[in-house]
Amino acid sequence: MRQSLIMVVDDEPDIRDLVREILEDEGYAVVVAEDVKTAREAIAERLPDLVLLDIWMPEQDGVSLLKEWREQGTLKFPVVMISGHGTVETAVEATRLGAVDFIEKPLSLARLLLSVEKALSSFSRTDVEAERGNRRELPQLAGSSDYINDLRQTIQKTAANSEAGVLIQGERATGKQLIAQHIHKAGNRASEPFIQLRCDSLSESGTSRDLLGDANSAGYLESANGGTLCLIDLEELSPAAQSLLLDVLEKGVLDRGLEQPVPFNARIIATTTVDMPALLAQGHFSELLYYRLAVLMINTLPLREHREDVPALLSYYVDRFVEQDGMSYRHFTVAAQNHLRNRDWPGNVLELVNVVQRLLILGDDVEVDVAEIEELSRGELEAGSEVSGDIMRIPLNVPLREARTEFERLYLQRQLDRVDGNIVELANNVGMERTHLYRKLRSVGIQAGRKRSSD
16 A cells, blocks of 8 residues: 655754654655755655645745745645744634644644644545546455454444444454444445544643644544544553543533534544453553443454465455555465465564565565565574674664664663663653653554553
8 A cells, every 4th residue: 555655844854853753653655855945856756645844944934835836736735834933823824825734843743643644634635646546445354264254244233333432452463443444434424534543642741732622723532523533552541631531422522712612523443452451450541431432342363363364365465566556466376375374473464464565576476486485584584683792683684764673672672671661761761752652662563561650
């Protein structure tokens, strides 16, 4: 599936790097530009899906560039303005010229992600996508096992018979968010917004603003009105956010400082990778909120427990990469398919997609055989290299970003072991704010539960 391309235009290197890292962690493709001239050159090479445009820059400001795009008829993408010196007048002018949103520095992680998601989902790009041949569809639940067939039926029943809260639980990369999207698409809210909120992105100080919004802009809850709000990693919802969300659900209204409260009408689907009843027993999650959100339950299985679907998944993702990314078609032999069926797949479907993508990129022959798969696996193992006598092994035959991710995983795991799992000490030792640290830990595949008693 083609990644959405986001351009970040800002003259501050630290801001560019921070935003790029956050967005790349969320799965977006990102290009950056330090000034208007560079932005023009980049857009001439490739049209982005979204531009995050700083207002105050040397030589020419962002509002002038936005006005230029509008007057030339080249504003074929949504623009979100960012500024550390925002005023109401500037926001109004930017909106008049075509900006879809306006966010202020210092950037709130949740606010940034909400603005990006809203801009990408609401901006009409039918003509642009037709030009690119890029009519993206929701990925299918590929496979024909009893598990997949039952899952399809469960989705239809969940969407058609009720709008009650749904909790989807299971290991990472087992399709929980995809299932949530299919429930939304199959229901009567399909034409309304589907908004995803990563619960760990809410800052402790900005919970109310991020969820409810303020007098100038809507938060996550209002943005999902009429549609579906998907709470990703429900276990990471802070006590303050739990209390606020429960209050909204009980009262059915949002109060963000307007003269009249806004009625709240959105279906909520939540995902989790942990044993939520255990959190309830430990007093780490609100029982009242849990029983409102978990009216219906869906459990996902790891790929190793429905191996018979591996051949169908291989075929589906080969076709998807060929159609959407223009890769050369390749076919897995029956022996290769059986070989991969017997793999443990600790990374579940995400790992399978990664394997397919690499084989399509690196291979030459039409057929993928067992020998090539074994060679790929052997190369991964042999690429490790001892670092300064430490036990850390960093792959040397992968792109820099993948090597950096592996280093971060090993580094953070070592640091976490040294502080015996204490997140407060870990944050201090590595110099990261805890909200960002939790995101980073999860992005590199490290599970770390909150020690709420010490927070």
